[in-house]
Amino acid sequence: MDAEQPIAAKRRKAVLDVEDLSHVEFETSEDVEIHSRFDELNLRKDLLRGIYAYGFEKPSAIQQRAIKPIMKGRDVIAQAQSGTGKTATFSIGILQKLDTSRRDTQVLCLAPTRELAVQIQKVILAIGDYMNVQCHACIGGTSLAEDIRKLDFGQQIVSGTPGRVIDMIRRKSLEVRNIKMLVFDEADEMLNQGFKEQIYDIYRHLPPNTQVDWLTEKMREANFTVSSMHGDMPQKERDAIMKEFRSGATRVLITTDVWARGLDVQQVSLVINYDLPNNRELYIHRIGRSGRFGRKGVAINFVKNDDIHAFDMPVSLPSSSSGLSLPPGVDGSLVKATLAMMSEQDGSEEHQDHPMLSHPKLKHYVADSNESMEFKLVRSLKDLDDPEACFHPEMSHQIFGEQEKIFGYQDLKIRLYYTACGFQPFLDVSFTSKVDPAQWDGVEPDSVTTKLLEFIPEPIIPNLCDFRAAVENDSNFQPAGTQIAAKRNSDGDQFVIHVSNPTDDPSYISWYKRVQPFILWFIDGANYIDLDDPNWRFFTIYEKISMSSTETGSDRRFACVGFANVYLYYAYPEHQRPRISQFLVFPRHQKKGLGSWLLNTIHKYFHQDKVIDIAVEDPSDDFISLRDFVDCCNCLKLPIFQVKVTSKVA
Numbered sequence: 001m002d003a004e005q006p007i008a009a010k011r012r013k014a015v016l017d018v019e020d021l022s023h024v025e026f027e028t029s030e031d032v033e034i035h036s037r038f039d040e041l042n043l044r045k046d047l048l049r050g051i052y053a054y055g056f057e058k059p060s061a062i063q064q065r066a067i068k069p070i071m072k073g074r075d076v077i078a079q080a081q082s083g084t085g086k087t088a089t090f091s092i093g094i095l096q097k098l099d100t101s102r103r104d105t106q107v108l109c110l111a112p113t114r115e116l117a118v119q120i121q122k123v124i125l126a127i128g129d130y131m132n133v134q135c136h137a138c139i140g141g142t143s144l145a146e147d148i149r150k151l152d153f154g155q156q157i158v159s160g161t162p163g164r165v166i167d168m169i170r171r172k173s174l175e176v177r178n179i180k181m182l183v184f185d186e187a188d189e190m191l192n193q194g195f196k197e198q199i200y201d202i203y204r205h206l207p208p209n210t211q212v213d214w215l216t217e218k219m220r221e222a223n224f225t226v227s228s229m230h231g232d233m234p235q236k237e238r239d240a241i242m243k244e245f246r247s248g249a250t251r252v253l254i255t256t257d258v259w260a261r262g263l264d265v266q267q268v269s270l271v272i273n274y275d276l277p278n279n280r281e282l283y284i285h286r287i288g289r290s291g292r293f294g295r296k297g298v299a300i301n302f303v304k305n306d307d308i309h310a311f312d313m314p315v316s317l318p319s320s321s322s323g324l325s326l327p328p329g330v331d332g333s334l335v336k337a338t339l340a341m342m343s344e345q346d347g348s349e350e351h352q353d354h355p356m357l358s359h360p361k362l363k364h365y366v367a368d369s370n371e372s373m374e375f376k377l378v379r380s381l382k383d384l385d386d387p388e389a390c391f392h393p394e395m396s397h398q399i400f401g402e403q404e405k406i407f408g409y410q411d412l413k414i415r416l417y418y419t420a421c422g423f424q425p426f427l428d429v430s431f432t433s434k435v436d437p438a439q440w441d442g443v444e445p446d447s448v449t450t451k452l453l454e455f456i457p458e459p460i461i462p463n464l465c466d467f468r469a470a471v472e473n474d475s476n477f478q479p480a481g482t483q484i485a486a487k488r489n490s491d492g493d494q495f496v497i498h499v500s501n502p503t504d505d506p507s508y509i510s511w512y513k514r515v516q517p518f519i520l521w522f523i524d525g526a527n528y529i530d531l532d533d534p535n536w537r538f539f540t541i542y543e544k545i546s547m548s549s550t551e552t553g554s555d556r557r558f559a560c561v562g563f564a565n566v567y568l569y570y571a572y573p574e575h576q577r578p579r580i581s582q583f584l585v586f587p588r589h590q591k592k593g594l595g596s597w598l599l600n601t602i603h604k605y606f607h608q609d610k611v612i613d614i615a616v617e618d619p620s621d622d623f624i625s626l627r628d629f630v631d632c633c634n635c636l637k638l639p640i641f642q643v644k645v646t647s648k649v650a
Helices: 045-054 061-071 086-097 114-127 144-153 162-170 187-192 196-205 209-221 235-247 280-287 305-311 332-346 360-365 381-385 448-453 464-472 506-515 518-522 594-605 621-636 643-649
Strands: 012-018 022-028 107-110 135-138 157-160 181-184 226-229 252-255 270-273 298-301 366-368 373-378 405-407 413-419 425-430 482-488 494-500 536-546 556-571 575-585
Touching: 045 086, 045 114, 061 086, 086 107, 086 114, 086 181, 107 114, 107 162, 107 196, 114 135, 114 157, 135 144, 135 162, 144 162, 157 162, 162 196, 187 196, 209 226, 209 252, 226 235, 360 366, 373 381, 381 464, 413 448, 413 464, 425 448, 425 464, 482 594, 494 594, 518 575, 536 594, 556 594, 575 594, 594 621
Parallel strands: 107 157, 107 181, 135 157, 226 252, 270 298, 373 413
Antiparallel strands: 012 022, 366 405, 413 425, 482 494, 494 536, 536 556, 556 575
């Protein structure tokens, strides 16, 4: 490999041939070992027994690579497609490191949704069944008293959503001092969905020695004489460090809030807050460590815009210490070095908020992105003028941010129309007034079109006239794949279901890329899938529409009304475990029995000897209700429930 290539780019790639089903390419960090069998990982026997009892015969690709680094205590970022066993990967790693002789909480797992947090709990309890492990799910919408009771009993692992977890921490019900592992499942979704502040709050409550030690090491590398101190240190060691600091043997003391109060060292002239405390009182105590007994002192705070608003403080954000005016006696080199540490650790963070956004007059230029968006799946020209054909997104945080707000416009209206068959998009953005950056200190309105085009594949139909022509030509669309089901409802409407393998039909891939953005508007925590993977099966519901001859001539159209994606997950030795990943019926066609029909059709399609079961990835409450309904209907068809049999039993 070229010696001049960046270290981060030095990766080694492996190709795994799994039972000749497919060739999958993996990108793995250079020093990561690959273990193709669970018994190669030196797992404890009771854990290994639980793994096999759970149904695993051999580790999946992500498990072959990620379990060992987790067991070694390394920081791990693992990414893989749906259905590859990511939850089991970190579950096995943390169970191996767990000290089962202790009842205190040692692992905290955070998830963006309640369903995912409960799923993590179930996987941990199932795999750790023979270890007698204690794991509790702290999620909203459940009894606080039950959470407190369970945590008081002792839970070695806690899985939860950030809101309930931080609530339990603040109530002193969840003790975090012995937590040694922190897991973020679907980490990107957690940051996208507005949990950033709660996650940071939780992180600040965790044992701080790692942060202190990291900063201490960096400062020593910059040739500063540094001592460090945190709450987990024995009192005798703390006293020795304080003696060094008071005598001047070390010029810099890095510490946590353990010394925010009561520290009295007269020569302290500078306090640097690496991050701000959660409340003003603690902040006053921190900065009060300098300027004792009438002496001059300086406090420098490294802040983000949320901190600025919370503490209502004047701000100067220089790139180095040269931009600061420091009083005599304050070492500018220390400030410069600390700024460098901040840049290294948080260099990718951008200050997205502008101080002018708090101005009262600008509040009129903030729109709710869900209310501003208007969808239509246009089957005919009549739908363009039909208000009943309009629907709005249920969520938009993945496009417009965690607050689901759009800034810079009054009376904002975003029309995103699609032809119902070929899904050709038309986008129109209108408003009555717009923020002028020249009048508001350079504050720019959000670029709505740019944000949408990041998710909507081009080409976009540029005007309504061309879109009308596209609607009239929509009869040219023909559904891909094979028809596997058909039905006619009580109103006479006809529907069919087609199943497709996207790798067999490139035209279907380009069509589905136009449909796929709808999962972001209607499926919480959804992600795009890899359309090049041959293990995906796509089930699409089409409505067969016979158009009136007075409008476009006699034609028949296939309008998409819903879809589901199923991944064929491998199961040892020659079996499959299909897993439903995405499942959506468009709002205009919901509550018509199409969802249960689609799910039942999927069950029938996979009713094969080689299929062990059909799983669902992170099911919502609505989907669970739908699945229960379908299961009950299918149970009623069993011979045991027939009238003659039940009469005999009675």
